[in-house]
Amino acid sequence: IYNPQGLQLHSDPQGGLLDFTSSVDGNYSVRLNDFIYKGGADYVYRLTVSTRPRIDMVYPPVGKAGTNAKFTLYGRNLPGGQASDWKTKDGKVLEKKEVQIQLPAGDARAKLKLTDHLDPRRAALDHLEYRLKSPQGTSVATYVGYGSESLVYETSGDNDAPEKAQTLNVPCEFVGKFFPASDKDRLRFTAKKGDIYQMEVFSERLGRPSHAFLLLEQLTKKDDGEETAKEIGKSMETASTLGGQVFDVSTRDPSLRFEAPADGDYRILVYDLFNSSSDPLNVYRLSIRKESPDFRLAAYSMLPPPVSTNSSPVFVKSPTIRKGETFPVKVMALRRDGFKDAIDLEVAGLPPFISYFPKRVPEGADSVTMLFRPSAKAMDWDGLFSITGKSKVGGKDVRRDCRFADVGWSSYDTQAKSAFSHIHVVPSAPFAILGRENTPVKVLVDDAKLAESAKKAFEAAEKASQEADKKAIDVQAKLKTPVDAETKAEQELAAKKKELADKEKARADLADNRLKTGKEKLVLAETA
Incomplete structure (x- = not known):
C-alpha cells in the first residue's frame, strides 16, 4: 500500500492480509505482483478491499455439543468490539467480542451447513460455520468444532x-x-x-x-x-x-x-x-x-486421466452425460474409531430412468465408485441429487448425509506437476441428462473373451497352486527323512540294549543253576 505521496506504508510478501488504517484523507494505491514476477493468462487472483468484520480466531475453537456456549471472537472491525491483549505476529492489536453460539447435539452434529470455501481436511470434521454481521457487511466464515x-x-x-x-x-x-x-x-x-x-x-x-x-x-x-x-x-x-x-x-x-x-x-x-x-x-x-465408532460419507465426481502429464489437469468436470454414457462418483467412507460395518447407500432426487450401482460400501472398505447410467428411455433432465448412508452404530440405526466436494477453482504446482483443488462442501450435487442424444462412442467388453481369459487365469492359478502343494509335500518328506532315520536308529539301539540285557540275565541264571546243582551234588556225596 502506498500513501498519496507514493511512499510505501505496508507490504506482505506472503499474499496474506494487510490491516490498514488511513491517517489522512487522500488517494491510496495498491501494488500486486507474483513473488518471482511470473505471470500469464492463468495467473488469476482476487483482491478484496473491505471495512466489513474479519474474524481471525474464535476462542475456544471447540465447545461441548448441545450447549449454548460463550465464545470470544478476535479480529478487526468487530461491531461493538473492544481492544484485546491478543496481537498478531506482526504486532497488530486485535479486537475482541463475546458471543453466544448454540451448538447442535446428537445426529445433528453430522449435518454440515456450509457456504464458504473449505479445506478438504476440515470438511471431514463436524463443526459449525459462524459469521458476524454488521452494517458494513458480513464477515467471512469461521468454524467452531464440538466434542462430547x-x-x-x-x-x-x-x-x-x-x-x-x-x-x-x-x-x-x-x-x-x-x-x-x-x-x-x-x-x-x-x-x-x-x-x-x-x-x-x-x-x-x-x-x-x-x-x-x-x-x-x-x-x-x-x-x-x-x-x-x-x-x-x-x-x-x-x-x-x-x-x-x-x-x-x-x-x-x-x-x-x-x-x-x-x-x-x-x-x-x-x-x-x-x-x-x-x-x-x-x-x-x-x-x-x-x-465411539461411527462414520461419515464424502463424495466427488471422478475425472478422466489427463491427456498429457505436462499439462495441468483441470478439476472441473461437467456433470452432463448422454444416453449410453456413465457418470462415476467416488463415495468415501470416513470411518472413525474402528467402525467396520457395511454402509447401505441411498440416492434421492433422480428420475426413475437413471440407475446406479453399487448400493453398498462393503464391510471394512474405505470407498466405492458409484456409476450413474441413464436407460434407453431417458429424457432430458437436470437437477440435484444427494446420497445417504445407513448402518448400525452402537446397535442403533443411523443415517449420515454425504458431503459433496464442489470444486471452486484449482491451482497447479508446475514443479510437482500436480493440481490442487479448492472446494465448497455441499449437501447435494448437480446432474444432467441429454436424453435426446446418444453417445457417439461406446466401449464394450466382449463377455465371451472376458470369460475365456478368466477361465485361463483360474486354470493357471490352480496349476500353480497344485505345483506349490506338491513342492510343499516334497519338502516335508525331505525334512521328515532324517527324523525317521533317527527314530529307527533309536529303536534299533533300544532293541540291542534289550538283547544284551536278556543275554546277561540268561548267563546269570545259568551260573546260578550250575552253582545250585553243584551244591546239591556235594550234599549227596557227604550224605553217602
Whole structure:
C-alpha cells in the first residue's frame, strides 16, 4: 500500500492480509505482483478491499455439543468490539467480542451447513460455520468444532518441563497454545489398565500453519521414589490416501489410539515442529476421548486421466452425460474409531430412468465408485441429487448425509506437476441428462473373451497352486527323512540294549543253576 505521496506504508510478501488504517484523507494505491514476477493468462487472483468484520480466531475453537456456549471472537472491525491483549505476529492489536453460539447435539452434529470455501481436511470434521454481521457487511466464515467432553484450558504456569506437567482428568477437550516460540506443553493423567482413549490434535485443521508432534509416555517410580518415563506412542500426522487431490483428508495433525498397559500415570508431550516465531494466535485443541465408532460419507465426481502429464489437469468436470454414457462418483467412507460395518447407500432426487450401482460400501472398505447410467428411455433432465448412508452404530440405526466436494477453482504446482483443488462442501450435487442424444462412442467388453481369459487365469492359478502343494509335500518328506532315520536308529539301539540285557540275565541264571546243582551234588556225596 502506498500513501498519496507514493511512499510505501505496508507490504506482505506472503499474499496474506494487510490491516490498514488511513491517517489522512487522500488517494491510496495498491501494488500486486507474483513473488518471482511470473505471470500469464492463468495467473488469476482476487483482491478484496473491505471495512466489513474479519474474524481471525474464535476462542475456544471447540465447545461441548448441545450447549449454548460463550465464545470470544478476535479480529478487526468487530461491531461493538473492544481492544484485546491478543496481537498478531506482526504486532497488530486485535479486537475482541463475546458471543453466544448454540451448538447442535446428537445426529445433528453430522449435518454440515456450509457456504464458504473449505479445506478438504476440515470438511471431514463436524463443526459449525459462524459469521458476524454488521452494517458494513458480513464477515467471512469461521468454524467452531464440538466434542462430547468438557473443556480444559492450559494454565498460565509453565508446563514445558516434565516435572511441571499440567494434570488432566480424562476424557476431556484440552485447549492450549503453541506460544511463545519453541513452546512445548506437557500434560499428565491417570488411567487404569485396559482403558482405551483416542487422542487427536487439531491445529492445521484450525487454519494454523503448523505441524504438531504428539508423544505419549508411561510413568513409573523406582524403589527410591525417582520417576522414570518410557515412550509408548508417538505421532506426527494422520495420513490417508482417500480423496486424492480433490478431497484430500490427510493432515499434519497427529493422532493415536491409546490402550493403558497398566494402572498408573501417563504423560503427553505436544509441540509445533514449525514454531520458530511467536504467534499468539497459534491455538490448538487436543481431544482425549473414549472410543465411539461411527462414520461419515464424502463424495466427488471422478475425472478422466489427463491427456498429457505436462499439462495441468483441470478439476472441473461437467456433470452432463448422454444416453449410453456413465457418470462415476467416488463415495468415501470416513470411518472413525474402528467402525467396520457395511454402509447401505441411498440416492434421492433422480428420475426413475437413471440407475446406479453399487448400493453398498462393503464391510471394512474405505470407498466405492458409484456409476450413474441413464436407460434407453431417458429424457432430458437436470437437477440435484444427494446420497445417504445407513448402518448400525452402537446397535442403533443411523443415517449420515454425504458431503459433496464442489470444486471452486484449482491451482497447479508446475514443479510437482500436480493440481490442487479448492472446494465448497455441499449437501447435494448437480446432474444432467441429454436424453435426446446418444453417445457417439461406446466401449464394450466382449463377455465371451472376458470369460475365456478368466477361465485361463483360474486354470493357471490352480496349476500353480497344485505345483506349490506338491513342492510343499516334497519338502516335508525331505525334512521328515532324517527324523525317521533317527527314530529307527533309536529303536534299533533300544532293541540291542534289550538283547544284551536278556543275554546277561540268561548267563546269570545259568551260573546260578550250575552253582545250585553243584551244591546239591556235594550234599549227596557227604550224605553217602
